[in-house]
Amino acid sequence: MTLMATATDYYALLGLPRNATEEQIRSAYRKLARQYHPDVNKDAGSADKFKQITEAYEVLSDAERRQRYDMFGSAQGGLGDFGIGDLFETFFGSEFRRREPRGPMRGADLRMEIEIELIDAVRGGERKIRVPRLEMCSHCQGSGAEPGSNVSTCTTCNGRGEVRQVQQSVFGRFVNVSTCPRCGGAGKTVDKVCTKCRGEGRERKDKDLELTLPPGIDDGQQLRVAGEGEAGLRGGPSGDLYVLIRIKEHELFRREGDDLIHVLRISPAQATLGDELSVPTIEGDEATVRVPAGSQHGQMVRLRGKGAPHLGSTGRGDQLVYLDVAVARTLTKEQRDLYKRLRDIEGTPEQQTDDARNVFDRLRDAMGGE
Numbered sequence: 001m002t003l004m005a006t007a008t009d010y011y012a013l014l015g016l017p018r019n020a021t022e023e024q025i026r027s028a029y030r031k032l033a034r035q036y037h038p039d040v041n042k043d044a045g046s047a048d049k050f051k052q053i054t055e056a057y058e059v060l061s062d063a064e065r066r067q068r069y070d071m072f073g074s075a076q077g078g079l080g081d082f083g084i085g086d087l088f089e090t091f092f093g094s095e096f097r098r099r100e101p102r103g104p105m106r107g108a109d110l111r112m113e114i115e116i117e118l119i120d121a122v123r124g125g126e127r128k129i130r131v132p133r134l135e136m137c138s139h140c141q142g143s144g145a146e147p148g149s150n151v152s153t154c155t156t157c158n159g160r161g162e163v164r165q166v167q168q169s170v171f172g173r174f175v176n177v178s179t180c181p182r183c184g185g186a187g188k189t190v191d192k193v194c195t196k197c198r199g200e201g202r203e204r205k206d207k208d209l210e211l212t213l214p215p216g217i218d219d220g221q222q223l224r225v226a227g228e229g230e231a232g233l234r235g236g237p238s239g240d241l242y243v244l245i246r247i248k249e250h251e252l253f254r255r256e257g258d259d260l261i262h263v264l265r266i267s268p269a270q271a272t273l274g275d276e277l278s279v280p281t282i283e284g285d286e287a288t289v290r291v292p293a294g295s296q297h298g299q300m301v302r303l304r305g306k307g308a309p310h311l312g313s314t315g316r317g318d319q320l321v322y323l324d325v326a327v328a329r330t331l332t333k334e335q336r337d338l339y340k341r342l343r344d345i346e347g348t349p350e351q352q353t354d355d356a357r358n359v360f361d362r363l364r365d366a367m368g369g370e
Helices: 010-014 022-036 046-060 063-072 084-092 118-123 268-273 333-346 356-366
Strands: 096-099 110-116 125-136 151-153 162-169 172-179 188-190 202-213 222-225 241-247 254-256 259-266 275-280 286-291 300-303 319-325
Touching: 010 022, 010 046, 022 046, 046 063, 110 118, 110 125, 118 125, 118 241, 202 222, 202 241, 259 275, 259 286, 268 275, 268 319, 286 300, 286 319
Parallel strands: 096 172, 110 241, 259 319
Antiparallel strands: 125 202, 151 188, 162 172, 222 241, 254 259, 275 286, 300 319
């Protein structure tokens, strides 16, 4: 008899001789499955390798299919009914339990976003917020039962709150444990559910809270308020509330880290000669800025300690004052005459001195020392 050629040698895939016992086949497959499973081995081709050794195992572990493969080189089958439960049992033993949540359950976390003024972020303080959430039902106190109704042990799960289904696989028993569909995991049933929450034990309400803003909080940061999320199920604890902070744009300041940016508009004469000017601060008062003589457009003057507080620490950032040298769009006759005389004195750029103050000295001399 001429044997048909086969593209895959199942014995070679598992590293076994053709007279291998069932135990040897099972042991070889377990070893290779751990090695090539895609969740463990991320190398390219590991998934295909895993499928091949699984197919080989399914064929060689079945007496009829193995006999057919030995005779004709083909098992006329592949993965068959091999399921994810069998795979878990391969790794974790002969009995694997899959559980769903039951009994008391923690409530969901809530997330919300609020917008605050820059001064509120700098100073910190209290802020009232309204949070829509699920709270414990005030009518049934979270039990889900109408007050005065009869409570009895669930006959489906016998009070355990869970039901079990046992399945047999090639490696042993697969036990699926799930929440009881009748009592929802409580283990008890009532003859009449709460008329307000319809048995859920929670109702939707708006809760007013006082949110504490720490001084120096920045845009995009998040505050956690423990226990102010949604109420839990079946007496479980409440979730948490997470509040995302957004800061409104300010008319006079822009924040960069803990520094506050302010733009101060000055004239060309003030930039050239220097000056002392008042600027606003975020706290509402004013500070004095010394504009150095010969200042350039975009130059920065630092006011130390006038920025935002360091969050969770001592000290503050700075206020950075950037100079905006503004050229007048309209001039009085006197201003125009002065600028013309200044232009004549300055001459061409090649004739100008490096020190602009000399230009004004010469202009003063030309005006007769006025």
